[in-house]
Amino acid sequence: MRKSLKHSFRVANILPFLKRGVSARLFTSSAASLNSIQPDLTKVRITFVEDDLEDGPRIVVDAAVGAKLVDVALENDVDIEAACGGELACSTCHCVFTDLKLYESLPPKQEEEEDMLDLAADLTETSRLSCQLEVTPQYEGSIILVPGQAL
Numbered sequence: 227m228r229k230s231l232k233h234s235f236r237v238a239n240i241l242p243f244l245k246r247g248v249s250a251r252l253f254t255s256s257a258a259s260l261n262s263i264q265p266d267l268t269k270v271r272i273t274f275v276e277d278d279l280e281d282g283p284r285i286v287v288d289a290a291v292g293a294k295l296v297d298v299a300l301e302n303d304v305d306i307e308a309a310c311g312g313e314l315a316c317s318t319c320h321c322v323f324t325d326l327k328l329y330e331s332l333p334p335k336q337e338e339e340e341d342m343l344d345l346a347a348d349l350t351e352t353s354r355l356s357c358q359l360e361v362t363p364q365y366e367g368s369i370i371l372v373p374g375q376a377l
């Protein structure tokens with residue numbers, strides 16, 4: 227008898243809140259909290275290393291997915307020139323990918339990019355022109371070298 231009175235009291239206390247939809251708000255609140263700890267998939271962290279040196283100056287940026295890689299570099303004061311404004315008429319936006327898996331995920335080079343890369347100083351097997359690339363989620367945590375003397 228005593229137990230059922232206690233039980234009735236508890237139900238009676240929360241019933242008005244249930245009727246007002248408190249449980250739905252609590253659920254929504256919990257979902258919002260979970261969302262707040264999810265990583266922001268629209269941004270990825272990229273580290274640019276200037277002068278193509280392992281111990282060269284580093285600039286860590288949070289780049290928007292879909293942005294041109296060269297624009298990300300320029301907007302964050304990375305020492306890259308991009309003299310032709312992305313018209314494939316120079317190689318001053320040359321960069322080197324240190325992550326082979328990321329490099330292999332990049333869209334294939336066009337012939338014009340290959341031609342311009344041939345003029346780049348410090349050309350490597352994983353060199354690309356940053357004006358021809360868009361940031362993708364695969365860039366998360368990547369390290370990109372920026373050679374000091376591009377033509």
Ligand code: FES
Nearest residue numbers: 308310312319357
């Ligand atoms: S800015 Fe000239 S080729 Fe990329």
